[in-house]
Amino acid sequence: MGLETKPLSTLHEKSSYDVADFPVPTGREEEWRFTPLSRLKGLHNGTAAVTGGVVVDVEAAPEVRVETVGRDDARLGKAYMPADRVSAQAYSSFEKATVVTVPRMTVASTPTVITLRGSGAGAAAYGHILVSVEPMAEAVLVLDHRGSAVYADNVEFDVAEGATLKVVSLQDWDDDAVHVSHHHARLGKDATFRSFVVTLGGDLVRLSPSVSYTAPGGDADLTGLYFVDAGQHLEHRLLVDHSVPNCRSNVTYKGALQGEDAHAVWIGDVIIRAEAEGTDTYELNRNLILTDGARADSVPNLEILTGEVAGAGHASASGRLDDEHIFYLQARGLPFDEARRLVIHGFFAQLLEKIEVPEIRERVLSAVEAELAR
């Protein structure tokens, strides 16, 4: 299959299943300019030796069907076509895919947890997951990334008419992991999608959550929380493509950074195409820079090709802890460290409340506590 172009928009013009359709990135391209290619361990140029090393475990809700399928399964790649070279590399290299199906009209009684455990950063692995939520079905899914790996994968969320999918994706990798991932949600008529991304671990994580709509009434909330420590590169690239009328999207990503060469990148692209009248969208990114030597790049892009929107906006702010907040709390007896902890807690509090799974919320909370104690 050849390269498909979408000339209407200047954002995200290309997608293809074929690696050869994407030149090897040099780092000068808009979509690669923030990513330190030398730390990708060859995921971007085909030199990564595929030796496996990521074990996928699924603990499914009783109502949910889980299959491990080969490359030839006809259901794969329907909801998403790779949008960059690493994504295409993953798509053409994975050996087994995990397919999770939530049958029509079924409400899953418990979260389905997919644990992806890396066994070492010495080798590269590729993966593919398809989550298909059939019409009027509802489910909660957790993707739990642990251990160490050099890993590239694509995750398709196919959310059918009237269905609801809530996803928590936890990037809790060891310090030396490299992870490049695309999460794409395709929403049917009146479908609801909630994504909560938490990225804490890894040497380099580049996660690209995207949403497309096939019919009106789709509703997507994309929330993210990251904590970047010294030397880490944590990159989130959001894309919401409004191509049908009367859909909604909301993107809220917040991160804290501390330590030398802690680097956060947030790209928030929203396209409202000419057909997408009545679109309601807002995207927000905030970064809290806790020490010198940390850097946050935050780039919101809103491309509006119709005059008939219900709402469209974006906001981005990166800054230090507010001295007045700290003074107020210290004036009430809280030592500096405690005051700082409380303010950072407050910064993340409204996001944390959105995590649907209590065990995961507790785990994220204690992970943030651990980061603050460093």
Added chain:
Amino acid sequence: MSTLEIRDLHVAVGDKEILRGVDLTVRSGETHAIMGPNGSGKSTLAYAIAGHPKYTVTSGSVLLDGEDLLEMSVDERSRAGLFLAMQYPVEVPGVSVSNFLRSAITAVRGEAPKLREFAKELKAGMDALSIDPAFAQRNTNEGFSGGEKKRHEILQLELLKPKIAVLDETDSGLDVDALRVVSEGINRFRASGDTGVLLITHYTRILRYVKPDFVHVFAGGRVVEEGGPELADKLENEGYEAYVRDARKADTTSKASA
């Protein structure tokens, strides 16, 4: 029995000297009103005592029961028994009133209050100040009206029970009802007789509810006149103009002689 002793205090913001030698002693059981026009340095005195990083003490001393407050960090001063009720309380996003108060009480008392006792204490405190119980779950000062912020400051005062309270224009921006509620809170706080109050205000109105023992008039960064409650009545009738004029004159003379 506690004493706050301010001696020849000089404070600057950047290169600009704001306080030019303030002397003041506040003992437990006493209420001192500091009155003065805008820009006279009243708030600077409050923030400098509390240790706000924007204000630099260039000379002088501030002692609380003989301990040098100026050597302490902001939180150490608070734990030593100093409380500053802010003129413009800060909004702290994502931190609930309940969490904020419990953290403050834990810090000041040195141990976390038992949850049930804290809940009881908080409820009683809020009832006394006619604060809607739902405020406990709201973010600290976020979206509060001016009056709500000031009630919240006095709630903290009553819960933290400091030795010396500095109230920085707690009355400003309050309607009569809110002023009465807030004043009652201050009066409850000082009723024990173990606490001293430094009440900074622009207006005499609050002094009808919170009776001062001493009144100090502030102008040009220092105390220019002192007296009893009757001095407040004089200010009520005559205003600050004469003091401002004298302070300017003194300023010009000192510059000319320098």
